[in-house]
Amino acid sequence: MSEHPAEPHRTEHPTEPHPTEAHPTGSHRTAPSSAEAPHAGPAPDEAPAVAPSAAARRRAVDAPDPDLALVTRGLTKRFGDKTALDGLDLDVPAGSFYGVVGPNGAGKTTALSMATGLLRPDLGQAWIHGVDVWAQPLEAKRRVGVLADGVRTFDRLTGAQLVTYAGLLHGVDADTVAARTEDLLRVMDLADAGRKLVVDYSAGMTKKISLAAAMVHAPDVLVLDEPFEAVDPVSAANIRDILHDYVGRGGTVIVSSHVMDLVQRMCSHVAVIAGGTLRAAGTLEEVRAGRDLEDRFVDLVGGRHEQEGLAWL
Numbered sequence: 001m002s003e004h005p006a007e008p009h010r011t012e013h014p015t016e017p018h019p020t021e022a023h024p025t026g027s028h029r030t031a032p033s034s035a036e037a038p039h040a041g042p043a044p045d046e047a048p049a050v051a052p053s054a055a056a057r058r059r060a061v062d063a064p065d066p067d068l069a070l071v072t073r074g075l076t077k078r079f080g081d082k083t084a085l086d087g088l089d090l091d092v093p094a095g096s097f098y099g100v101v102g103p104n105g106a107g108k109t110t111a112l113s114m115a116t117g118l119l120r121p122d123l124g125q126a127w128i129h130g131v132d133v134w135a136q137p138l139e140a141k142r143r144v145g146v147l148a149d150g151v152r153t154f155d156r157l158t159g160a161q162l163v164t165y166a167g168l169l170h171g172v173d174a175d176t177v178a179a180r181t182e183d184l185l186r187v188m189d190l191a192d193a194g195r196k197l198v199v200d201y202s203a204g205m206t207k208k209i210s211l212a213a214a215m216v217h218a219p220d221v222l223v224l225d226e227p228f229e230a231v232d233p234v235s236a237a238n239i240r241d242i243l244h245d246y247v248g249r250g251g252t253v254i255v256s257s258h259v260m261d262l263v264q265r266m267c268s269h270v271a272v273i274a275g276g277t278l279r280a281a282g283t284l285e286e287v288r289a290g291r292d293l294e295d296r297f298v299d300l301v302g303g304r305h306e307q308e309g310l311a312w313l
């Protein structure tokens with residue numbers, strides 16, 4: 001993980017070389033050159049929202065250790081004047097249960113979307129097990145399952161059809177997809193609902209079927225944006241068990257959540273993002289620094305109001 005896990009891990013500017021830019025341990029492969037990696041930056045017809053400096057271009061040199069489940073370097077995104085994410089450097093070890101926490105609007109969804117090929121970065125790169133997410137999208141997508149937040153799904157399919165579709169799209173053979181779909185519907189308590197259209201699902205059911213669709217191709221890494229939001233406690237506990245088993249077998253789970261207690265109980269590692277920058281990252285113990293995660297979180301991100309509340313209420 002980060003060399004300074006318990007310390008606020010600031011990125012002064014996305015174009016500045018970062019101390020953690022030093023390669024992760026292990027062997028290194030040479031990344032494709034920018035000519036071979038046309039998707040590493042903005043599409044040719046898009047004006048870059050942030051002009052890449054020479055320093056930023058120099059960052060795209062070496063691919064990281066493929067034993068790391070997810071690596072990001074300098075991931076940056078601007079929406080107009082708003083810098084949603086500013087130079088995110090993250091190393092997620094394989095086999096970790098990695099929580100990404102931060103206040104509303106911190107940049108978590110932006111970060112996870114860019115790291116998984118859903119949102120094109122203005123600057124920076126991401127690798128899933130050493131595969132460049134934007135230069136080798138098919139290979140990267142084979143290795144990752146994504147539960148995105150707020151992305152519409154094909155809700156005119158039944159639950160079973162949606163999971164089947166996701167499996168076939170990932171190239172899994174039809175018999176295997178059928179068996180896995182049945183398993184997934186059962187463990188998500190959606191066996192009966194599997195014949196209903198997803199458009200008629202509750203928010204929690206939609207979350208669960210989307211999670212099933214993210215898992216059906218048995219990826220090496222699961223990136224789950226708010227997977228427990230709107231999910232009932234029994235289903236959430238079942239899902240946590242499934243995810244823990246998956247990690248126990250060598251898979252990697254990356255979850256964003258606002259629920260500190262959940263992250264504290266569930267995760268081996270945690271990253272705190274606020275205002276588009278990484279404030280701390282490392283093992284849970286390193287980031288907590290002997291304190292309750294919620295207290296540490298408030299210290300790192302600030303935002304508690306000392307002034308009087310709503311006296312008129």
Ligand SMILES: Nc1ncnc2c1ncn2[C@@H]1O[C@H](COP(=O)(O)OP(=O)(O)OP(=O)(O)O)[C@@H](O)[C@H]1O
Nearest residue numbers: 079082083084102103104105106107108109110111
């Ligand atoms: N498509 C977009 N257009 C404009 N601004 C955006 C867009 N997506 C995100 N933003 C802005 O970027 C910032 C980061 O948003 P993001 O959704 O990544 O935060 P988050 O940490 O996931 O928040 P939450 O916990 O509330 O889901 C916010 O200020 C948000 O308003």
